[in-house]
Amino acid sequence: MSPDPGAPVFEVHREPALASPVLVVALEGWVDAGLGAATAVTMLLADAEDEPLVTFDGDHFLDQRARRPVAHIVNGITTELTWPRTEIRLGRDAVGADVLYLVGPEPDFHWRQFVDAVVTLAKGHGVRMVVGLGAFPAPAPHTRPVKLAATAPPSSADLVTRIGIVQGELEVPAGVLAALELGFGEAGIDAVSLWARVPHYVAALPFPEASAALVDGLASVAGLALDSSTLRSAADSSRRQVDQLIAGNPEHLAMVRKLEESIDASEGNALGVDEVPSGEEIAAELEKFLRGEEP
Numbered sequence: 169m170s171p172d173p174g175a176p177v178f179e180v181h182r183e184p185a186l187a188s189p190v191l192v193v194a195l196e197g198w199v200d201a202g203l204g205a206a207t208a209v210t211m212l213l214a215d216a217e218d219e220p221l222v223t224f225d226g227d228h229f230l231d232q233r234a235r236r237p238v239a240h241i242v243n244g245i246t247t248e249l250t251w252p253r254t255e256i257r258l259g260r261d262a263v264g265a266d267v268l269y270l271v272g273p274e275p276d277f278h279w280r281q282f283v284d285a286v287v288t289l290a291k292g293h294g295v296r297m298v299v300g301l302g303a304f305p306a307p308a309p310h311t312r313p314v315k316l317a318a319t320a321p322p323s324s325a326d327l328v329t330r331i332g333i334v335q336g337e338l339e340v341p342a343g344v345l346a347a348l349e350l351g352f353g354e355a356g357i358d359a360v361s362l363w364a365r366v367p368h369y370v371a372a373l374p375f376p377e378a379s380a381a382l383v384d385g386l387a388s389v390a391g392l393a394l395d396s397s398t399l400r401s402a403a404d405s406s407r408r409q410v411d412q413l414i415a416g417n418p419e420h421l422a423m424v425r426k427l428e429e430s431i432d433a434s435e436g437n438a439l440g441v442d443e444v445p446s447g448e449e450i451a452a453e454l455e456k457f458l459r460g461e462e463p
Contacts, residue, residue, distance in 0.1 A: 177278075177285055178224045184258065186293050189266035190390045193300040193361075195254070197274035198343035201366035202375025204303030208382040211399060213269060216259035221268070222289060224254040229275040229282055256289065262393035268293065274344050282344065283351040290357060298352050299386050300345045300361030303378045305371035309427040310410050314381040319346070320360040321353025327360040327389060360389060367427075370410065377403035 194209035226232070230252055237249040254272035261267055268290075275282045290298065308315070318331035345361055352359035362385045364378035380399035387394040414420045 175228075176225070177228050177281060178222050178289070180222050181220060184221070186258075186266045186268075188294055188296040189268045190392060191256075191268045191270060191290055191293075191295045191298045192386065193270045193298060193345060193348060194302075195270065195272065195274040195344065198345065199302055199304050201303045201305040201368075201371035202364075202373065202378045204364040204366060204375060204378030204382055205301035207374060207376060207379035207399070208301055208386075209269060209271060211379070212267070212383065212394070213257065213259060213271070216257045216269065220253075220255035220257050222256040224272075224275075224282070224285070226251050226253055229254060229277055230273055231276040234276060235273050261387075262395060265392060267392065268295065279344050279347050283347050286348060287351045287355050287357075290352070291355060295357060297390050298348070298357060298359040299390055300348065300359075301382050301386070302343075302345065302361060303364040303366050303375075303382070305368040306365035307427060308365045308367050308431055309424045310367045310370060310375075310377075310407055311424060311428060312431055314364050314366070314377050316381055316385045317363045317365065318360050319349065319363070321349045323353045323356070324349075324358050324360050327358065330389060331360065331362060331385060362386065362389070374406070375403075376400075376406055379403075 192209065192212065194205045196206065200206055232252075235252040237251045239246050240248045240250065252273050254270070254275065257269045257271060259267045259269060270286065316331050317334050318328040319334065320328045349359050349361060362382055364381050366375050366378045376399045380396040380403055383394050383396040383399060386392060387396075414424055
């Protein structure tokens with residue numbers, strides 16, 4: 169039986185009084201190289217309230233076969249199922265400013281309805297700005313600071329210039345974040361998505377420097393007080409591990425040097441797509457190295 173088209177697609181658990189919050193969007197299921205956005209939002213949610221403000225209807229928006237619930241079994245007895253949930257949670261920055269987080273699985277179905285629902289909720293809470301988080305693999309060396317690129321609807325074009333411009337025209341598969349950008353643009357709410365460029369040869373592994381760059385970018389563009397020092401410490405350790413492997417292989421060292429030259433020569437090109445050297449060999453060895461195996 170198909171769901172009732174008039175049935176609510178989300179449940180509001182409570183409606184606290186908020187002061188012009190920022191809405192941060194970090195949904196699972198789309199491009200997130202190096203777990204940049206996932207790690208960033210995990211740190212940001214550490215001080216968030218346990219109870220969500222809003223829960224979206226998983227039966228309506230999610231494919232349960234693709235995102236299966238987790239069964240809790242005790243001595244052969246299935247006691248409960250933990251269902252995947254997309255929700256809005258409430259947190260605060262270091263000085264007490266309200267921050268809302270849209271987290272959980274990206275919807276599989278009914279994107280337009282999801283966008284309408286999120287925009288309606290954001291307007292009801294007086295959201296002043298929406299910031300999406302993501303990360304993509306790029307021809308960038310780990311020896312250079314992670315740079316951010318930005319996307320935004322036409323009404324928020326000024327925010328893109330503050331972060332980093334993607335030169336030229338691109339046609340790429342879209343996540344629901346792109347649909348949300350346009351929805352918020354039409355609603356007159358500032359919206360921008362921050363994308364960390366993760367070295368392509370470590371894109372399949374956690375890369376905390378990308379997460380730190382996203383947190384710092386969020387703080388800057390939204391005027392929030394956020395601390396990325398824990399992520400920066402983790403990034404230093406990760407970088408030393410990569411350095412150790414690179415230094416022991418002349419071919420890998422030459423590849424990193426080539427990437428450095430390419431990225432230094434392409435200032436202003438946020439994607440750095442002029443030349444993309446192959447990273448398959450170094451990626452395979454780095455994965456083994458960072459997992460504790462012999463390269």
